Amino acid sequence: MSDLTALLRSKGLRSTPHRRAVLHALAENPHVTAVEVAAAVGEQASGPGAVSELSRQGLYNVLEDLRRVGLVRSIEPAGSATLFELQHGDNHHHAVCRSCGAVQDVPCSVGSAPCLDAPGTGGFVADEAEVVWWGRCAACAAAGR
Amino acid sequence: MSDLTALLRSKGLRSTPHRRAVLHALAENPHVTAVEVAAAVGEQASGPGAVSELSRQGLYNVLEDLRRVGLVRSIEPAGSATLFELQHGDNHHHAVCRSCGAVQDVPCSVGSAPCLDAPGTGGFVADEAEVVWWGRCAACAAAGR
DNA sequence: CCCTACATTTGACTGTGTCCAACTATGAGA
DNA sequence: TCTCATAGTTGGACACAGTCAAATGTAGGG
Numbered sequence: 001m002s003d004l005t006a007l008l009r010s011k012g013l014r015s016t017p018h019r020r021a022v023l024h025a026l027a028e029n030p031h032v033t034a035v036e037v038a039a040a041v042g043e044q045a046s047g048p049g050a051v052s053e054l055s056r057q058g059l060y061n062v063l064e065d066l067r068r069v070g071l072v073r074s075i076e077p078a079g080s081a082t083l084f085e086l087q088h089g090d091n092h093h094h095a096v097c098r099s100c101g102a103v104q105d106v107p108c109s110v111g112s113a114p115c116l117d118a119p120g121t122g123g124f125v126a127d128e129a130e131v132v133w134w135g136r137c138a139a140c141a142a143a144g145r
Numbered sequence: 146m147s148d149l150t151a152l153l154r155s156k157g158l159r160s161t162p163h164r165r166a167v168l169h170a171l172a173e174n175p176h177v178t179a180v181e182v183a184a185a186v187g188e189q190a191s192g193p194g195a196v197s198e199l200s201r202q203g204l205y206n207v208l209e210d211l212r213r214v215g216l217v218r219s220i221e222p223a224g225s226a227t228l229f230e231l232q233h234g235d236n237h238h239h240a241v242c243r244s245c246g247a248v249q250d251v252p253c254s255v256g257s258a259p260c261l262d263a264p265g266t267g268g269f270v271a272d273e274a275e276v277v278w279w280g281r282c283a284a285c286a287a288a289g290r
Numbered sequence: 291c292c293c294t295a296c297a298t299t300t301g302a303c304t305g306t307g308t309c310c311a312a313c314t315a316t317g318a319g320a
Numbered sequence: 321t322c323t324c325a326t327a328g329t330t331g332g333a334c335a336c337a338g339t340c341a342a343a344t345g346t347a348g349g350g
Contacts, residue, residue, distance in 0.1 A: 075223070076221070076224070078221035078227075082223075095271060104267065122283050123282075123283030123286065124249060124281070126240060128278070128279040128280070129276060129278050129279075130276070130278075131275070132275045133273070133274050134271065134272060134274075134275065135269060135270045135273070137267075137269055138268030141268065142268075
């Protein structure tokens with residue numbers, strides 16, 4: 001039984017080729033859109049342990065299932081489609097390049113979630129603080145873009 | 146010449162009925178979607194100083210023009226359409242209710258933008274930090290939603 | 291008053307994601 | 321090993337937000 005199978009079972013999900021393929025694809029490509037996940041899964045279709053392509057609906061089902069059990073996180077930077085990444089134990093944030101759109105993980109420097117004080121204003125009860133830094137990635141900054 | 150006309154002129158934009166109507170609508174309704182802006186502008190169509198409804202394209206053009214000159218800010222909370230609000234001088238963030246979707250302003254407590262230290266990681270040059278708190282608004286928390 | 295650059299409209303189109311109903315595979319218990 | 325309920329998958333239609341391109345209208349300086 002592969003690691004991925006064990007992982008899925010431990011979360012109460014059946015181990016299916018598509019779910020394993022999506023997890024594998026996300027392990028290799030962080031911060032990808034649903035379309036890119038589909039493409040990566042398609043790649044594996046040609047390799048060993050062949051996986052048939054999965055339908056759009058199937059893809060969203062898999063991603064939602066994995067998200068629900070905490071194996072996958074998604075972010076939606078303004079102006080871009082939903083991006084998916086594996087959920088590690090950490091509570092990190094993201095830096096998005098305005099020029100090329102690249103997304104980079106940023107370790108949370110203030111502690112565990114919510115890692116910023118909740119706004120005291122008006123009785124709002126916060127359970128999560130999401131931070132996105134906007135700017136230029138190293139490559140784009142160097143190229144003067 | 147109205148205040149709004151003067152404001153638009155000062156930013157180098159022509160003063161048109163639609164632009165004034167959009168500014169007026171945003172002054173009364175913060176954090177609204179493009180569709181809601183259109184509806185609010187439509188309301189004014191029946192009142193005095195009648196404004197004809199504006200097309201979808203016209204609406205996006207107006208919003209983009211106003212955004213470009215700094216009169217309007219937009220935010221895109223995950224799972225919702227772009228929300229627009231007037232740009233005041235301050236650098237505030239937002240708290241979004243998971244239950245009813247209400248958005249509330251949160252004054253930036255850490256200073257001026259970027260109000261959080263830029264990530265030192267890998268040469269990324271940040272020019273803005275965007276923070277969103279997720280949780281329950283006062284009303285929803287009280288109602289146990 | 292009249293021109294011209296700027297503003298607006300119209301309608302088709304794209305990308306991303308959801309809904310629904312039918313179909314197929316899986317695996318736990320008999 | 322068989323059966324069947326449940327979980328998973330598929331395809332097609334659809335909804336929503338936003339964009340593109342080209343034709344038309346208008347604000348405001350001369």
